[in-house]
Amino acid sequence: MSKPTKKILNDPRKAVSEMIDGLVLANDGAVVKLPDHDAIVKKEIPDGKVALLIGGGSGHEPMFHGFVGKNLGDGAACGQIFAAPSPDTIYEAAKAVDRGNGILFLYGNYAGDNMNFDIAAEMLEDDGIDVRTVRVRDDVAAAPPDRMDDRRGIAGDVLMIKIAGGAAAELDSLDEVERVTRKAGDNVRTMGVAVSAGSIPETGKLTFELADDEIEIGMGAHGEAGIARQKLQPADEITDQLIEKILSDLPFGKGDEVALLINNLGATTMMEMLVVNRRLRQVFDEHGITVHRTLVGTWLTVQEMAGFSVTLMKLDDELKHYLDMPASSVGFSNM
Amino acid sequence: MSKPTKKILNDPRKAVSEMIDGLVLANDGAVVKLPDHDAIVKKEIPDGKVALLIGGGSGHEPMFHGFVGKNLGDGAACGQIFAAPSPDTIYEAAKAVDRGNGILFLYGNYAGDNMNFDIAAEMLEDDGIDVRTVRVRDDVAAAPPDRMDDRRGIAGDVLMIKIAGGAAAELDSLDEVERVTRKAGDNVRTMGVAVSAGSIPETGKLTFELADDEIEIGMGAHGEAGIARQKLQPADEITDQLIEKILSDLPFGKGDEVALLINNLGATTMMEMLVVNRRLRQVFDEHGITVHRTLVGTWLTVQEMAGFSVTLMKLDDELKHYLDMPASSVGFSNM
Amino acid sequence: MVKKIDRDATVAMLRSVANDVIANVDRLTDADLATGDGDHGIGMRRGFEAALESLGSKPPETIEDAFKQVGMAIMSKTGGAAGAVFGTVFRSGAKAFAGEDAITAESFAAFLEEAQAAVARRGGVEEGQKTMLDAVAPAARAAKACGGNDVSAVIAAASEAADKGVDATKEMLATTGKARSLGERSIGHPDPGAISISIILGAMKNAAEAS
Amino acid sequence: MVKKIDRDATVAMLRSVANDVIANVDRLTDADLATGDGDHGIGMRRGFEAALESLGSKPPETIEDAFKQVGMAIMSKTGGAAGAVFGTVFRSGAKAFAGEDAITAESFAAFLEEAQAAVARRGGVEEGQKTMLDAVAPAARAAKACGGNDVSAVIAAASEAADKGVDATKEMLATTGKARSLGERSIGHPDPGAISISIILGAMKNAAEAS
């Protein structure tokens, strides 16, 4: 097994807790950490606000905990690296963001997250708190369309949090926030490609192996297997392979207006992603698809994995409205 | 010489031009590319505005061309990878952003950039256009304080562009924009550390070699040598080494309010940078320095180089004002 | 033949379970690297280190408490799928010992049955999906089938069945958890969670025989 | 002995200069990897490919034009420090041939003097700073010292001096450009730009001898 990338850390077993301390400080006073839990909560949450709680395993920074902020998540429950947070952490985070008008849980569709968030939701319901759950299931590589529940949540998280955050800031009812968020989820599709693996600091082991001339199409956000392992090809060919699968899945077609997100899985250069963007637009032009808004950057990472994913969300006026609301957090550059 | 990271590109010799096409598209209509030059210009620049032209070699994405946008650069002249743009590209970009009230050139202090921008400035002066130049020279590792002109411009660029962009949007005179930008430059200091090298796609060669357990302190943004090659150490020790040199250089001290920027050189995880942020704050607390604003992200990269830099800018009310102005561009997440 | 495992012996047994899991972190890491995301070993270590800590700092008053404490520690410190399902094994399984001052052949079999049902419910899984349930379920059946009142024999039967269950997972196609994505490529690799169950029951067997 | 290099021979000479630089891209890359950022080879290739293209698409009317076109192409396509200084060598140096219909021993020496002065001005450098000036300046002096009216002898003298200049840069401490950061570590490595000058003058020498 080849050597993982060198990392600048202290004790790897303390990496998550030190990372969270650093993240809270990077928010310049806008969030706090819960005393006994790896959870981050916004300082100012108005009474009566529908609360948005996001979360998942760590190691994907800035996802999830970097998206607590203005018109984004009200709080985030953080697990260890690639491990869903525990029910008690989720429960405490939920209690801390609750303002009496219900809570939306928004997270990626993984067995571990589902079970832990569900246990917390049961505990909260015992307390009489209304909890709804939307699971991001955007990875078209994970399962065919007739098995949506088997799909993983990957970079679609970014657009989902953006829209849910806007909806939760503006709308008065949990029903409505849930409805908008589900609509976003029904219209989002992602597929990625990995060119090299990431490693968990505590094990020091790469989560998979790729030969020097190999890539994996459809790779998951923890190094889960994709749909094809193949030779490295020119950017345009790889792009075509990803986008064809995405377009035919929803399907997207003539006249659709979309949000496009190209997400760096870690070590890929922005130059590569911009070259991919160029090709994507040629394909969209051929299909009569117009792009309302483009995001190219680093949002959901898999440690030092190199590769990227392409996310498309079909928009209507309502989704556009929430997507376009100003937002700021550590993960959104805070500018 | 070890293998460079695999990259997803088409013809490497066309990488910069395809990247620029992709970048223009990623701006969703807010910028245009000049027909015969690798230069990007904002579509809407008000008459009489003091123009801000930034630029430099490509390969550092999103720097520079990702920072053309609202309250940021009005245009950017792009070179090939790690190579300053040519005088004619700079000249044409300057003509395109000129609105009759003078132009500020803002770029990193490198022999290549200096010569090419100077030639363009001479051509513009022949045309009767008032051009001022501020060179970013923030790298404390490059030369001692009595040889500021020998210092390179690295991630301090980000804060400089942010402030110059704000000033150029609000202030009516080139003199004033120049004054504010120079003040920002006088108060900014950066130092970085590299843990692995980047490569230029067209050569396919890593720009330097580091052993598996080695890091280079003070590494430049093109792989130029730093001040010490040493064994990999815990994050806190590396952080201390960087920040002590930065603090003593300006010097920063008790009562100072600063902007802090932790910049990913490419392949470093945000987790690592947040762990570093945690340690930086401990040091600041010891020194009585307060942080007005923190930025942790990927702004000035060196292809797939792993490593990061720490930038500190001492702020007064005027600098704070321009730093805090809203801004958006591809490089600032556009959210 | 061992008829009962009293409270102190139970605590000792749970400690040795924890120590064995912790000692096998690399094996579990490698198994999860082959089919999942490579964190199962360190997750189980976090959980069982917390279990040891809990048993040390707050000596349990009953057998039920001992299992509950272990379950709570795992549930709150392991995270991921394993945190939920292994936490459930101990927390829900603990009910089988309610009011008892020793583990008997009967209550141990009931513990495994309880655990099996609770895991199936929580995980939304059936046997054959290549999860730890494929070690828990045969273990529960073997314990029941063993009968008698030699608790160490019951645990030994369960442990042996769990080992076979691990082997059987090699041939299964994963349809849940992170291994699901592997599809056909998951065949040939045992399920990491099933291995953990076999380590846990193996440690219990050794502890029971020694008591 | 060659007294004059006429316009067509000049264009042929400049073409062979371009081809030689392009053929040496890897050598220049490796030299710049040792002291700078590794782009000198590809930068010079871009510039001289553009020069070939310019000479081909717009055949120069005069010798001055030929040098100017090459200088403009380099200046606009090379980028970086090399674009500015090598562009300057040809563009500013071209003045030495103003109004002349052939390169002579005298005008070639004047070309190098002109180039030396313009590069020193543009780059803000002196000799001894480990740049291409440390090949240009001794070449200019050698050309002047050679005197006479055998242009090929003058070019040969310049070429030989440039080669020695490259060697001399090995011992110099870089104080400008990207190599500056290396400090003491720059010693032992020749300057990439100086190597390019020696390739350029070497190609001119061969072309002059052949004409």
Ligand SMILES: Nc1ncnc2c1ncn2[C@@H]1O[C@H](COP(=O)(O)OP(=O)(O)O)[C@@H](O)[C@H]1O
């Ligand atoms: N839905 C499920 N029901 C029961 N057990 C499951 C389920 N999903 C996964 N598991 C078990 O969890 C194990 C993986 O645990 P672990 O690696 O710690 O968590 P994660 O999959 O979240 O990384 C699998 O080997 C499997 O035995």
Ligand SMILES: Nc1ncnc2c1ncn2[C@@H]1O[C@H](COP(=O)(O)OP(=O)(O)O)[C@@H](O)[C@H]1O
């Ligand atoms: N200030 C300067 N004056 C003259 N020549 C210079 C100067 N700085 C650099 N050079 C020359 O340029 C060469 C480097 O060219 P190149 O690698 O193409 O550009 P860059 O340094 O911008 O990457 C150096 O080897 C040196 O000969």
Ligand SMILES: [Mg+2]
């Ligand atoms: Mg996991």
Ligand SMILES: [Mg+2]
């Ligand atoms: Mg360069």
Ligand SMILES: [Mg+2]
């Ligand atoms: Mg796992």
Ligand SMILES: [Mg+2]
């Ligand atoms: Mg160079």
